[in-house]
Amino acid sequence: MTRIIAVAENTFRESIRDKVLYVLLFFAAATIFGSKILGWISIGQDIKIIKDICLAAMSVFGALIAIFIGASLVYKEIDKKTLYTILAQPLHRYEFVLGKYLGLVAIIGVAIVLMTGISVGYLYFMGGAVTLVWFQAILLIFMKLALITAFAILLSALVSPIMGAIIVFCIYVTGHATEVFKDLPPQFDDTISRQVLEIFYYLIPNLNTFNLQSEAANNVPVTGAYVSFALAYGLAWTAMLLILACLAFEGRDV
Amino acid sequence: MTAIVTEGLSKTYKSLGKAPVHSLSDLNLTVEENEVFGFLGRNGAGKTTTIKLLTGLIHPTAGRAALFGTDIITPDARRMVGYMPEQPYFYEYLTPRETIEFYARLRGLTAEEREREWEQISALLDLRDIANRRIRGFSKGMRQRVGFAVALVGDPPLLILDEPMSGLDPLGRRMIRELILQMRDRGKTIFFSSHVLSDVEEICARVGILVSGKLAACDRISALVGDVAKSVEICARGLDSAFIANLGGQVISHEERKEGGHRLVVQDTEAANQLVVEINRAGGTLLSLHPVQESLEDFFTRIQEGAQVALPEEKQPAALAAAEE
Ligand SMILES: Nc1ncnc2c1ncn2[C@@H]1O[C@H](COP(=O)(O)OP(=O)(O)O)[C@@H](O)[C@H]1O
Ligand SMILES: [Mg+2]
Numbered sequence: 001m002t003r004i005i006a007v008a009e010n011t012f013r014e015s016i017r018d019k020v021l022y023v024l025l026f027f028a029a030a031t032i033f034g035s036k037i038l039g040w041i042s043i044g045q046d047i048k049i050i051k052d053i054c055l056a057a058m059s060v061f062g063a064l065i066a067i068f069i070g071a072s073l074v075y076k077e078i079d080k081k082t083l084y085t086i087l088a089q090p091l092h093r094y095e096f097v098l099g100k101y102l103g104l105v106a107i108i109g110v111a112i113v114l115m116t117g118i119s120v121g122y123l124y125f126m127g128g129a130v131t132l133v134w135f136q137a138i139l140l141i142f143m144k145l146a147l148i149t150a151f152a153i154l155l156s157a158l159v160s161p162i163m164g165a166i167i168v169f170c171i172y173v174t175g176h177a178t179e180v181f182k183d184l185p186p187q188f189d190d191t192i193s194r195q196v197l198e199i200f201y202y203l204i205p206n207l208n209t210f211n212l213q214s215e216a217a218n219n220v221p222v223t224g225a226y227v228s229f230a231l232a233y234g235l236a237w238t239a240m241l242l243i244l245a246c247l248a249f250e251g252r253d254v
Numbered sequence: 255m256t257a258i259v260t261e262g263l264s265k266t267y268k269s270l271g272k273a274p275v276h277s278l279s280d281l282n283l284t285v286e287e288n289e290v291f292g293f294l295g296r297n298g299a300g301k302t303t304t305i306k307l308l309t310g311l312i313h314p315t316a317g318r319a320a321l322f323g324t325d326i327i328t329p330d331a332r333r334m335v336g337y338m339p340e341q342p343y344f345y346e347y348l349t350p351r352e353t354i355e356f357y358a359r360l361r362g363l364t365a366e367e368r369e370r371e372w373e374q375i376s377a378l379l380d381l382r383d384i385a386n387r388r389i390r391g392f393s394k395g396m397r398q399r400v401g402f403a404v405a406l407v408g409d410p411p412l413l414i415l416d417e418p419m420s421g422l423d424p425l426g427r428r429m430i431r432e433l434i435l436q437m438r439d440r441g442k443t444i445f446f447s448s449h450v451l452s453d454v455e456e457i458c459a460r461v462g463i464l465v466s467g468k469l470a471a472c473d474r475i476s477a478l479v480g481d482v483a484k485s486v487e488i489c490a491r492g493l494d495s496a497f498i499a500n501l502g503g504q505v506i507s508h509e510e511r512k513e514g515g516h517r518l519v520v521q522d523t524e525a526a527n528q529l530v531v532e533i534n535r536a537g538g539t540l541l542s543l544h545p546v547q548e549s550l551e552d553f554f555t556r557i558q559e560g561a562q563v564a565l566p567e568e569k570q571p572a573a574l575a576a577a578e579e
Contacts, residue, residue: 006359010345017347081343085404088309088337089360090329253267253312 003091007099008106015069015107028061028115033122047128051217054119055137058112059213062145063172065108070152071164073100078254087254094246101153101242108145112138131219136227137212143234144210148172150241157248174200175207205237255322257334257412257443258285258308262317265303277303278467280317285445285460287322287411290438292454293447294554295464301447302340304464305416308445309337321412333361336410340417342401346390350381350400353389354407361408371407378433379403395426402433413437415446419453431457451554463557470557479553486526489541490533491515497536504528515541 015021031053074097077083086096116138120130151171155164174180181201188194209230215222263281268274278300285291295301306312308319310326324331344353354375358368376382379399384392389400398418405413418434419427434444434457448454454461455475462472471478485506493516501508501518504525508518520526526543533540 002362003360006356010348010356014345014347081339081341082345084306084309084311084339085337085342085344085357085401086360087311088332088335089357090332090362091360092329251313253306 003095004099004102007086007096008101008103011073011100011103012106015104021065021107021111024061024065025111025114028057028111029118031057031061047123047126048217050123050126050128051134052213054115054122055141055213055216058115058119058138059141059144061115062108062112062141063148065111066104066145066149066152067165067168067172069107070104070149071156071168072161073104073153074156074249075159075161075164083254093249097153097157097246097249098242101149101245104149104153105146108149109142112142112145129219131221133212133216133219133222136222137216140210140212140227140230140234143231144207147205147207147234147238147241150238150245154241154245154248157245157252171204172207175204176211178204178206178208205233209233255287256284257287257289258283258291258319258321258445260284260308260317260319263304263307263314263319264316265300265307265312266315276467278307281469283462283469283472285443287443288438288441289460290434290444290458291446292458292461293445293464294449294451294454294461295447296449296558299449299464300467301449301464302416303467305337305414305445305447308414309335333408334410334412336405336407336413338401338405338413338415338418340420342397342404344389344397344400344404347388349384349386349388350376350403351385353400354381354403357404357407363408371409375403375406378406394421395423398422398426398430402430406437411441412443412445415444417448418446419448419450427453463554465558484522485546486520486523486543487546488518488520488526488529488533488543489515490518490538491541492538493533493536497532497538519546 077086077100083096087093116135120134123130148168148171152164152168155167158164159167178201181197181204184194184197188197212222214220260281260283263278263283264276265278266274266276281304293301293304303312307314308321308326310329310332313327319326321331321334324334345356348356351372354372355368358371363371376385379402381399381403384396389397392400402415402418405415413434415434418430422430431453434446437444458475460472460474461478463470489511491514498508498516504520506519506521508516511517518529520529523545530540530543
């Protein structure tokens, strides 16, 4: 466990020192405030839209961090050969993979906390009320990002960062629209493509499970049971992806 | 106890659409504790492949190996090893101090032990001045020092160094050489690779020579060189052309020296004795006589050439195997 933490801390430190995070946070803040500057909304008028934009910004910028840092996480260490001296230590390979993962999830966590702070302050300033559902929505966004990060790290152990980023991006996009694969129009009935597309439905996590954006915007309460279900769903997917990532890395020559 | 034992250790790289590369074939090697072992070979001979196998970075295609009796496939074997890669790469955004700290944590040292480790290692490798500078701006020599420092973290009994002296200036090479000897005196076993013979000749008790993934020779340097260091060079003055013309078959080569006189090389000491008697009888003057030691360099070249000649035959089975796959 101490070894996992050592790797995680180091990954965290790397991202902080590499300043990628600042750039993304800057854009996130710019988006949130930009909506005001662009004149889409005026004070006290449409809190709903502000909330929508805030949550969308968190989701998108969090995903950008997950995809861009995550997809190169393991690959970069192989490519830059920093891995040699690390794997030559008395350390299991899964400890390395998990450490890298936790480090990045911690980064995303910090980014989310900062963005939450910014958004709450902004909403308060604009005269909006922040209720429990706001934080529930953010918690599920975080869960979603943790899942995306697990996808990214699995791919980073298998393919190049660009390839990995593209695949994870596709998963991110289709993951928000998995119902499409299930509820196909009638002309697909009894065709091979129907079966293939249905397989997709089960291969790609349904990211809409984590989407409480409209509930949060409209201040509609969400049950604790639903949030727990969504968390369990996310954790199950994440665990499976991490196991695959560890297995993929175990037998690999570096 | 033996530090390293390998049995039939082999590595074949296979990649899609390419012929398999037999980087290491059937390596059988033993390195005793507290020995300085030099692992020689040209670029591409398979030195790095061997070292990566020993450190668990890659997995053998066949065969096995153990470090101090622990199989290399278990992480525990890596407790025994400090490893310095060919070009040590570390996190550029860390300082040497943080780097040592990080590796010490991976080795499970407590905070106190880590502190002590830093004190000792930084003093030994002269890292104090650069302790808090990021590695990003470091020169090759500074990186090599950090690399050696990382290999020493946790005080492992075996150091495996991949080309520790390549790319360093003479001062840097001497520093590494002295460090290796210092570590030997502390009881450590050192296994290091090189393609430069002079590095090895001075500090290694034994060397292994790798040619195209096969161990071509492995022995004490004196034994390897001794085999062939029998010819004798004789320089003499005052010999007439009739004498030279009548020289027997035991003279391997002969030439006239620019500064006057002749230089003759004979096969062995017996022939040399005989020739000296003849020179005296003919009224010549003996100038010098000394054995021609074949340097490790010559030996190395000869082994390489031998392997080159043998290569076409060796290649056939590999090609057949590739066709079968
Ligand atoms: N990952 C790899 N995939 C395919 N071939 C490799 C790989 N790594 C090394 N080789 C090949 O194995 C041989 C030995 O390489 P190496 O062990 O690096 O030699 P050395 O360290 O003695 O210079 C070379 O022919 C090299 O091209
Ligand atoms: Mg090499």
